[in-house]
Amino acid sequence: MGFGDTAKKIQTLADKAERTYQKINELRSEVEETQTTVVDTSERVQRLENEMAEQRAVLDAVATEVGVDLESVSTEAHITEAERAAAEDAAAEDAVESAGDDAESAESDGGEPGNAEPDDDAEPAERDAA
Numbered sequence: 001m002g003f004g005d006t007a008k009k010i011q012t013l014a015d016k017a018e019r020t021y022q023k024i025n026e027l028r029s030e031v032e033e034t035q036t037t038v039v040d041t042s043e044r045v046q047r048l049e050n051e052m053a054e055q056r057a058v059l060d061a062v063a064t065e066v067g068v069d070l071e072s073v074s075t076e077a078h079i080t081e082a083e084r085a086a087a088e089d090a091a092a093e094d095a096v097e098s099a100g101d102d103a104e105s106a107e108s109d110g111g112e113p114g115n116a117e118p119d120d121d122a123e124p125a126e127r128d129a130a
Contacts, residue, residue, distance in 0.1 A: 063070045 060070060
């Protein structure tokens with residue numbers, strides 16, 4: 001009886017080892033794919049950086065020929081972009097504040113629109129509208 005239990009334990013251990021071996025092989029393949037992707041991406045980025053440098057040199061030469069100050073154009077573009085980003089941030093903050101105000105208003109009204117108490121000092125038409 002002891003040999004049967006031992007055989008079962010050995011078989012269980014062998015099954016776990018096989019699953020582990022398969023998983024390690026899968027992970028090895030994934031790592032190799034990831035490394036290949038990283039190398040390919042790095043090469044692509046390097047080519048794009050070289051291409052951008054060439055284009056920048058051509059642009060600088062053309063701008064110099066035409067008499068355009070690239071430094072001031074670049075500065076103006078950065079300022080415009082910063083102003084646009086600041087305006088978007090301000091609009092987002094206003095939207096968040098407005099949503100918070102609406103939530104507070106709903107809570108003070110009992111959580112439902114139209115639950116506001118009529119103002120006794122209001123004109124009769126205003127009380128009926130409330």
